[in-house]
Amino acid sequence: MVKLTCAAVGVGSVFPVDIGISETVDDLKDKIKEQEPGLVYLMQIC
Known part of the structure; x- marks a missing residue:
């Protein structure tokens, strides 16, 4: 298991x-x- 730190640019949440x-x-x-x-x-954009 790997822990990734995700960020949504412009949204301000990590x-x-x-x-x-x-x-x-x-x-x-x-x-x-x-x-x-x-x-x-945002996921619909990617």
């Missing part, structure tokens, strides 16, 4: 996300959506 070493970017996006539902609109 938060940790735990993700397995073999997980994909899509898995990371899903975890961010679960943890920070207010950022879902």
